Amino acid sequence: MKLIVRFFSVAILFLTACKTNKKSQEDHNKPEEIVVSYDTFGNKISEKDALSSLEMLSKFNSLQVGDTLNMKFSSRIKEVCSKKGCWMKLGLSSEIETMVRFKDYGFFIPLDSKDREVIIEGKAYVTEVSVDDLKHYAEDAGKSAEEITKITLPKKEFVFEANGVLMKK
Numbered sequence: 001m002k003l004i005v006r007f008f009s010v011a012i013l014f015l016t017a018c019k020t021n022k023k024s025q026e027d028h029n030k031p032e033e034i035v036v037s038y039d040t041f042g043n044k045i046s047e048k049d050a051l052s053s054l055e056m057l058s059k060f061n062s063l064q065v066g067d068t069l070n071m072k073f074s075s076r077i078k079e080v081c082s083k084k085g086c087w088m089k090l091g092l093s094s095e096i097e098t099m100v101r102f103k104d105y106g107f108f109i110p111l112d113s114k115d116r117e118v119i120i121e122g123k124a125y126v127t128e129v130s131v132d133d134l135k136h137y138a139e140d141a142g143k144s145a146e147e148i149t150k151i152t153l154p155k156k157e158f159v160f161e162a163n164g165v166l167m168k169k
Helices: 002-029 053-061 131-140 145-149
Strands: 038-042 068-080 087-091 097-102 117-129 155-168
Touching: 053 068, 053 117, 068 097, 087 117, 097 117, 131 145
Parallel strands: 097 155
Antiparallel strands: 038 155, 068 087, 068 117, 087 097, 117 155
């Protein structure tokens, strides 16, 4: 009788150990879910359904001066206002950027945000920027006096008024 009890005890331990090991191997084969966290500025928005920067460029190219579209897209910050964080420039392609301002001057982003990935939601439009405004933005960006004096013509610009920003941590 003792022999039978010992046999079943060893068999149960052996089977239980194999089961745990098998489950452990299954856990290693499952893809890990990557959780991306964001800092939020302005209105709370979702990262779902955001266009890429190239898709957004295509939307901007379809606009005329005065047209407006409600959009959401993701990009990387190329430049930030060095005084308050009250505007930023996002890349749409390697050469083309969009100027982003924040709705009603209601929020700012950190001054050290350059090169961080963001998702923004708001209104996209095309405008012509005056020479005075271009010089003001150049001054805010810390450009030299020589660079600022070279600004002599207005510029057609892709503009975005963001009501919410998600910044990847």
